[in-house]
Amino acid sequence: GVPHHLLGQIDPSSHHELSPLEFRSAADSKISDIVSRRKLPLIVGGSNSFIYALAANRFDPESDIFRESKPNRVCPELRYDCCFLWVDLSMPVLNQYLDKRVDDMLDSGMFDELEDYFADSDELRESDSVTRTGLSKAIGVPE
Template identity: 50%
Template sequence: MQELTSTIMSRSFLPTTSPRLRLRPRSLVRMTVCIDQSRKEKVVVILGATGTGKSRLSVDLATRFSGEIINSDKIQFYNGLEIATNQITIPERCGVPHHLLGELAPDSELTASEFRTLASRSISEIASRGKLPIIAGGSNSFVHALLVDHYNRETNPFASGSKISSELRYDCCFLWVDVSVSVLFHYLSKRVDQMMESGMFEELAGFYKPRDSGKTAQTGIHKSIGVPEFDRYFEVYPPEINGKMCEWDPERKAAFDEAVQAIKDNTWLLAKKQIHRIMTLRSSGWEIKRLDATSSLRASSREVYEKNVLEESVKIVNRFFLKV
């Protein structure tokens, strides 16, 4: 084993002080450490169902620990539907670099195996710059593909009877942003309404192409919740004949409401599937720390979020770096 002895300032990944969250940083002291180049790279992995606040937490941790974020949401890899796919906006990124976010063409298809290769490269590049790689997203099959030591692309790790390995190729700090079922259900329904008010319908109308509708196998961003639901609507009411909603006849309004409700139903099914898979990973030996974000989501309060979610996350990450 090759080891290098060097004198460094113990400031890597130290949290910076925020005026909104006063946390006591570790003191900067000179120390002589033995660096083992064969050690696994440290990464922080943020898990959670859709709508629980993974993106916000990833940015807050990145600003405090000098990190960069790797997207692990399989739909957010693609560009073209920023509202429908809930991509974090440029202002919300607060200058933190994001990787594999909105970079692929809408009709392309990224497999879990390809994600493993691309995300691994991003982790190495981020770590080589002395930054902390932070993986955030809801696609747990892709997270599994990236992190397990021995990955078999021919098997579904979440299929009945499958066994998930706890042997990982990175030194991982897992954070699970969890919200109670009842609160999350109502929040996701409300969020769909807010997305529609923010221009999701117009975005989907501009994206719709009659030749794409009715395909038996959708690819890329076409699998995003919202696309198939409104494809069925646009087949009957093409975008070019859209007028003001107040001018729509009852049948058209009913078809629109049906599409919106289908989006809400499918979003909730996705959330339940994501929660189940996180629990499966946890029961398979992955050391996943649960953060209860119920009160902060219910109150929509930055102060409650910082106290119950962010502050606890910073403590967990600090302990992770102190771990030998």
């Protein structure tokens, strides 16, 4: 199999949200290790802010280019020779896939799992969505 790096590195009970700068540092370390073994690192998934922090030659951890309307702050130079790939689906195809995926997750016990997850944390349910981290911040969970 293909090893996965950085998964499970943050304890979700710590309520620490990994910053783009912390991700950049952690990913740099893993990428250096992988390249030193003459292997090809693949960065799969992740938020735009994390991918930008990792790939941009100049990165300002004090600014969020995805929330600011200052395109001149975007760094077009990349730190790595890389290739970006993404999947572009038509909305009807995507919606059909998502509907089936949600149905499958519910059939396999997702509702009970989430009920147990939230039962242990009254504080989480009452907290502001801005302060949520990890699973509790994921799309669809707070609803």
